[in-house]
Amino acid sequence: MRVLIAEDHRVLARTVATGLRRQAMAVDVTGSGAEAERMCLLTAYDVLILDRDLPGMTGDEVCRRLRRLVDPPPILLLTAAGELTDRVYGLTALGADDYLAKPFDFAELVARVRALSRRPPAAAPGVLRHADIVVDPARHEARAAGRVLELTPKEFAVLHRLTQARGAAVPHGELVRTLWDEHLDPRTGAVRAVVSRLRRKLGDGGTISPDTGDGYRLCG
Template sequence: MRVLVAEDEKTLAGYIAEGLRESAMSVDLAHDGTTALEKLGIGCYDVVVLDRDLPGTHGDEICRHLVSAGGRTRVLMLTAMSDVRERIAGLRLGADDYLGKPFDFDELVARLDALARRPREAAPPVLRKADVVLDSAHRRVSRGGRYLSLTNKEFAVLAELLAAAGAVVSAEELLRSVWDENADPFTNAVRMTMHRLRSKLGEPGIIETLPGVGYRVVDPSC
């Protein structure tokens, strides 16, 4: 999942970003509304964690812009204004969810997971292919009943491939969704992560490489 954290309190923004990255999410930061709009215009984000009272362009205007543009990015408003009337106002602007400060970090992660699943009806919390099972809610992967120890990147790459349900996912798409805006498009990060992931998944292989095109999951029994 790729997330934009638009928060002007830099310490809080860093804390959120670090925690989300530990939860296998790709995170970019914006500390003002103008920068947030620029990043939303060029990046492909599943969710934006949006401080309502941003400097530059106000969070309300960013929310209105996203709603009118009709994009796929979901909006979770994160703000100190947690009064019921403020929450209602934020939701009426088109926000998909609203979380007041201070907040429980586990709740933030759970809400982001739920929001990211909304536009992907084919990607339920538990994804399966052959004897491989990925449980996004509990961050667990097993094969043949044996739990595997995956890094955050390995977990996220496998989740993207399983969610594609057999469709081909290019290396560029994986860079956009699993890494962040600083990822070098010429890096071999995807290839190296795929190599380690295949090794951990073991045989028979379920990840197929289509040279020059991308990767897809297959059922080795077929």
């Protein structure tokens, strides 16, 4: 899951980002409303955590502008204004998907972010199959040749994306953009290390091709 935090309070933004990363989420951070809009136009975020009181272009304006998109990200508004009228205004006039007043409990924030990310644009994701590999996104479970695989969140995310491709190559750069946050140097071996561990765990149940320039693909 990839999340954008638009919050100009640096300590709060850093604290929330660190906590979400510990929940295996990829997190980008900005303190600018204009930059938040630009980043959402360039990247398909699963959730945008948006402070209403951003300097310059306010969070309210960012929310209004993003709602004009064909496929906007789910938006969780954060604000010190927690009265009923404020919440109603944020959810109706601004078009936010959820609203959380400061101060908030971090566990509640995580629960709300996960709930927003589970809202499908159409139908819920179904079970994916490729040769002997079965990936169930709803249960966050993967099997190879009937064996349940013990995968880290990143390993599961990479296997899920490769299974979605149905044998087509998934470029290294795409995996970096969609499954890691913006601070990962694309030249690092993070993706290769995850793929290498996946190959070992798949064993005889399947394998992943080496990246010869066009990306990784599931064989078989």
